[in-house]
Amino acid sequence: MKVGFIGLGNMGSAMAANLLRAGHEMTVFNRSPEKRRALIDLGARGAETVAEACSGEVVITMLADDSALRRVTLGEAGILDTLGRGATHISMSTVSVELTRDLTQAHEQAGQEFVAAPVFGRPEAAAAAKLFILVAGPAAAVRICQPLLDAMGQRTFPLGTEPATASLAKLAGNFMIAATIETLGEVLSLVGKGGIEPGTFVDLLTSTLFPAPAYRTYGALIAESKFQPAGFAAPLGHKDVRLLLAAAESLRVPMPIGSLLNDRFLRLLAQGGESLDWSAITQLAAADAGLARIGRSGA
Amino acid sequence: MKVGFIGLGNMGSAMAANLLRAGHEMTVFNRSPEKRRALIDLGARGAETVAEACSGEVVITMLADDSALRRVTLGEAGILDTLGRGATHISMSTVSVELTRDLTQAHEQAGQEFVAAPVFGRPEAAAAAKLFILVAGPAAAVRICQPLLDAMGQRTFPLGTEPATASLAKLAGNFMIAATIETLGEVLSLVGKGGIEPGTFVDLLTSTLFPAPAYRTYGALIAESKFQPAGFAAPLGHKDVRLLLAAAESLRVPMPIGSLLNDRFLRLLAQGGESLDWSAITQLAAADAGLARIGRSGA
Amino acid sequence: MKVGFIGLGNMGSAMAANLLRAGHEMTVFNRSPEKRRALIDLGARGAETVAEACSGEVVITMLADDSALRRVTLGEAGILDTLGRGATHISMSTVSVELTRDLTQAHEQAGQEFVAAPVFGRPEAAAAAKLFILVAGPAAAVRICQPLLDAMGQRTFPLGTEPATASLAKLAGNFMIAATIETLGEVLSLVGKGGIEPGTFVDLLTSTLFPAPAYRTYGALIAESKFQPAGFAAPLGHKDVRLLLAAAESLRVPMPIGSLLNDRFLRLLAQGGESLDWSAITQLAAADAGLARIGRSGA
């Protein structure tokens, strides 16, 4: 298929490379053009403008946040202006439900197809084509995209015809991880102060009731207070919690754990934690217990 | 080994039966004596008094709560009064850190060994000898108990020489489950109101980041609002959260999610939820969102 | 002084009338023009357009929310376009810190003065010229406005030269009231269930430690569960809490009671409380305690 790809960060580059390997004809664009190099070496065509990336049947976006996706899509000479009628925009970024809804409407009015397909997985999973992909959009458009999604992920979860639903599910998944982090922070502060090595307790949890990646990955980071370098930086975690709460606000769903998480992130950022991993909110529970860090016993 | 077993509820009966099968010489006691019947049929000796169950090298208790364990151990003609010097009391109930500390001291003064060994697992796991057992106590005593623990569980997690530590870890594990339940309640209210079938979202979670028993078991119950019959009744869940908060209070560890859970259970019980499963606290998040139940879309 | 007044709701009408009585030459505008009638009868000139109300030295706005104030000020043929250079816009509405900041910048660029002067007080206080007025803006501009403020209020609190500060203080004051309401809801549920008449307890509070209007007014409403007709409707209360949290978010100040209030309002609205007074969030604490209403004893 003839595919444009916009947004070549750690995730996007790996995803575009897998599409190339699957034999698709790729045109790649990035605001900082040097990021295109590796893909051009693999056989992609480098685009100088968004418009060039919109000349095929499909354009995929994988961008940092709402404002980047809004600009690339709705800005002058953006996707909306340059993608062909009947062609499809697959939006794979983690963005607000509201923006996804706005783009759905804009593309519909422009006679273009719009599919939301955000992902779970870190750069390693993207490189290994092991992403989990949440997809929502018109059935026919989703069907056309399926081979592309299959080349990037290990499994696709269809969530209906309304693209905003996929954005909501993605934010909800991130909320689940953030809630797990906070819960681990509280419990490891407790057992640590009570004389149990945090690593021992994490092993106990992940060997019994919680043998899940979210607990293994974050349990290890938290037990060792290893918050740098950030795998997913605190300001991004905060952003996703705020997008979740905005969706909850508009659906009128009170989420007390969501509110607690928002307060935790605000505090972490107010205290200078910008460059830390989002799991560093667990330092706050430790500090509240009078601990210098989780894992150091004694007050 | 010559072993007494006190407390023949669903858990205790299955555990005692496994000890019998492993060839131990069992004497079993229960306040309602008819519960001994099945074990006597399997070859156990029925005790008429606590004292009779304390005539061997080891006595195991598996009781409902602090007050039962306190009475059986410290009451007149109880374990403390009747167990031989050098013999061991293995306490497998989920009880307060404070009581475990009291019993540790009492047994020490009486020249008896005391080991705490609470478990994770439901009656089915107990029957299949698949329990996870957390054990803490003097090293020599724990070593002697190990064959008994092996006959009841699939794995033992040693947590040091201080029995109270095992009680703390058990309460901490139950807190993790309760926090998972609350988190699922909030997120399923959100996605449900946003148009995603709760069952679909649970499947998504447990197929990706959270492939863990706690999420599978409770995700299914919550998605179907199936809170009766109670696997673990709300008043027991509340009791465990309060024991956790009492431990946290005495260690001076603030636990905001623990406080939220306590408020949820109080509300559920105030509104008449005594007979429901503890996962019914998720009804509260649904009600707060204006939903009659999780899984019914529309306001 | 030659003064325009835009926004003739319950508050604005009373304030404009007091300015008339103080001898100012008033031109009044309202989107629904019939609201001008009473003031015209008192001697005001009725304006057909925003522009007409902007022909004097000062224009005052008293509007419902951000979107109304934004439209009237920045919209086509709005205040920014039509107010003379050197003339002053006094913004008395309760609006976001962000909008106040935007208007400050816009007026500065247009060579106009801008003063924020939100108020505390209900329509009765406005009618009696007993408002409390928070004022912030350039010192010279505030000095010119002072006689106008004196004609509308009983006291002015100067808050410096940055208009946004007055908006922040106003939102903070409303937060204090909302926190008082929630606190009263919790405590009256408790003492009510414990056998004390809520009215008796309110009398006790307001006769001892809390002899303050906020406690008297809301204590009486809550003790009697009198939430209709709404003095200040729940959606407005929710809006103000959200504006407060937005300001707190941008200043990075976690406010756990603010988060709790937001969750309360979301729940009240999700459950159909649109038309109730904002103090109806206290019904939620009562319901959580299993009470049909505060003040009805028994479960």
Next chain:
Amino acid sequence: MKVGFIGLGNMGSAMAANLLRAGHEMTVFNRSPEKRRALIDLGARGAETVAEACSGEVVITMLADDSALRRVTLGEAGILDTLGRGATHISMSTVSVELTRDLTQAHEQAGQEFVAAPVFGRPEAAAAAKLFILVAGPAAAVRICQPLLDAMGQRTFPLGTEPATASLAKLAGNFMIAATIETLGEVLSLVGKGGIEPGTFVDLLTSTLFPAPAYRTYGALIAESKFQPAGFAAPLGHKDVRLLLAAAESLRVPMPIGSLLNDRFLRLLAQGGESLDWSAITQLAAADAGLARIGRSGA
């Protein structure tokens, strides 16, 4: 009247002195006997034992906490053992609802009268006979006590015949103050970071909506971060919040602000705040906002 007085701390001494001044025949007891000196100089008889203080028609207790009152009342040679049949014990300490209930039952069985009469007011108010007194107990007993209460306080609030009710109301009042402190902490962190002097904002509040002692007293302390010497130490504040939550637990009333306060006090104590005034919990909101203290602007 012939009155015994037990507990001569700052409050008790002042109260006993006022009873002396009103002409009552006082016998005073304190565990550290030197505290009796000043009262003996004023004409009181010094008692060597609790029993000696129980020889009159009334004995009043004003003690530090549950454990002191329990020991003095129910301990060997305590009030229960030594007070005459038909004589009255007036319990003025701030203690748990549960203890008040226990004492009610014990005195009833012993044929003695029991009245709970906790107070609002600091030592200065006690000295000036300006206390507010909450009283509950059998009507006849309360009637007999009234002249004594009148000699100690400026107003008595009758709360029915069940002594526990007065204890509940006292704890509820302290909760109102603690909630006010927390709310002030959050709001002053916000406005302080937003550029408003905390003292200015406190003045604004107490000049408008909140002209109440609780706001004046604590507003001033918080705005100046003056937490030493402690007027009411943090551990006492924590204790009262826990007694409140225990009462709420037993009545099944969730109190989210109560839970928040408990977490705040735990944190303050875990971080070494034992000797600070209870209003020092406001430091925590300031720290969460990245402020070294309320009132210092800038991050």
